[in-house]
Amino acid sequence: MSVKTPGFSLRATPIGTLYRGGEGMWTWVLHRITGVSVFFFLFVHVLDTALVRVSPAAYDEIIATYKTPIVNLLEVGLVGAVLFHAFNGVRIILIDFWSKGPRYQRQMTWVIAAIWLLVMIPGIYFMMIHTIDALFGSTS
Amino acid sequence: MSTSVFAPRSGSRNKQRSNFELYGWLFMRVSGIILIFLVLGHLFIMNILDGGVQRINFAFVAGRWSSPFWQIWDLSMLWLALLHGGNGMRTIINDYAERDQTRFWLKMLLYVSTAFIIGLGTLVIFTFDASIG
Ligand code: HEM
Numbered sequence: 001m002s003v004k005t006p007g008f009s010l011r012a013t014p015i016g017t018l019y020r021g022g023e024g025m026w027t028w029v030l031h032r033i034t035g036v037s038v039f040f041f042l043f044v045h046v047l048d049t050a051l052v053r054v055s056p057a058a059y060d061e062i063i064a065t066y067k068t069p070i071v072n073l074l075e076v077g078l079v080g081a082v083l084f085h086a087f088n089g090v091r092i093i094l095i096d097f098w099s100k101g102p103r104y105q106r107q108m109t110w111v112i113a114a115i116w117l118l119v120m121i122p123g124i125y126f127m128m129i130h131t132i133d134a135l136f137g138s139t140s
Numbered sequence: 141m142s143t144s145v146f147a148p149r150s151g152s153r154n155k156q157r158s159n160f161e162l163y164g165w166l167f168m169r170v171s172g173i174i175l176i177f178l179v180l181g182h183l184f185i186m187n188i189l190d191g192g193v194q195r196i197n198f199a200f201v202a203g204r205w206s207s208p209f210w211q212i213w214d215l216s217m218l219w220l221a222l223l224h225g226g227n228g229m230r231t232i233i234n235d236y237a238e239r240d241q242t243r244f245w246l247k248m249l250l251y252v253s254t255a256f257i258i259g260l261g262t263l264v265i266f267t268f269d270a271s272i273g
Contacts, residue, residue: 032232039225043253046218046261049201053264055272056198066193075173075193079183088178089172126188 018095018102019030031088032080041078072131076124083119087112164227171224178217202270211265218261226254 018024051059065071091108093099105120145161204210230249237243 001191035225035228036232037231042221042225043257046257046264050264052198052201052268053272059198063193063196066196072193076186082179082183090176093149093169094174107253123188127192130192130194134226135191 017107022105023106027088027091027109031092032084034085038078038085046053069135070132072128076127080116080120080128081125083116083123084112087115167226168224170221171197171245175217175220182213182217202268205265205268206270215262215264215265218265219258222254222258222261226250229254 023029048062049059051062088136091105091112094108095105186196205214233246233250234245234262238244
């Protein structure tokens with residue numbers, strides 16, 4: 001969105017605001033999208049787990065879908081969404097309660113991005129080991 | 141272009157003040173901190189540790205829920221995640237649904253469905269029977 005105001009120009013990230021433009025705005029957008037996605041998944045997940053009250057076969061059948069390559073990939077996306085939401089949640093809490101939080105909010109964005117990558121890289125590997133093996137499988 | 145802004149703390153909406161939104165705001169932060177341990181622990185155990193999702197089946201669930209520790213873990217996670225997520229969804233509905241009617245009915249749908257899922261999950265944890273096979 002470009003705002004033209006005669007007389008002075010607006011910086012891409014105005015000073016003194018947390019949510020207008022830049023990292024502050026995009027982390028807010030992502031926090032919202034990941035929160036909603038995880039909430040809807042949670043509904044589905046409680047419903048599929050409820051099948052343990054129906055029969056072991058019904059439960060094992062639904063859980064088998066989680067083991068297929070496509071759903072496995074979706075699960076990786078879900079874990080990525082939860083991790084972002086959790087780490088950024090800590091950032092929000094620090095902005096609210098730590099006296100220096102607002103001043104360091106931008107640096108904290110890059111810290112959580114780095115932690116996210118550090119956790120996701122081995123995470124993706126361990127979550128997909130079986131799928132990769134099944135698809136391109138060496139038999140060893 | 142001039143816009144008029146109402147003086148703060150005036151107008152009918154502020155006549156009966158309540159601290160509900162303050163407690164909601166605080167609850168998001170407190171539940172968030174607890175959920176870090178419950179949810180990330182859950183994801184690690186279920187998706188990564190020891191073969192991840194490939195080893196999950198009815199027997200695996202039966203083994204876990206034979207211990208009160210995991211029953212309490214899952215019960216707390218269920219309630220906190222749905223109340224936290226439900227309250228977050230309430231904020232989002234308030235932000236985007238502009239017509240009073242739409243906002244009211246969307247929130248009713250949210251409350252009823254969230255209560256149903258919390259109730260169902262709680263029932264499943266309390267009445268789980270490993271011998272139904
Ligand atoms: C894992 C730990 C979690 C942490 C640390 C966390 C933290 C937070 C925080 C601090 C907020 C901001 C509230 C505000 O701005 O007033 C929030 C919002 C939200 N959270 Fe979480 N949360 C976590 C897990 C979850 C889970 C499991 C769900 C889904 C069931 C969820 C759904 C939401 C939603 C829908 C919002 C509202 C977003 C918005 O208003 O833009 N969160 N979370």
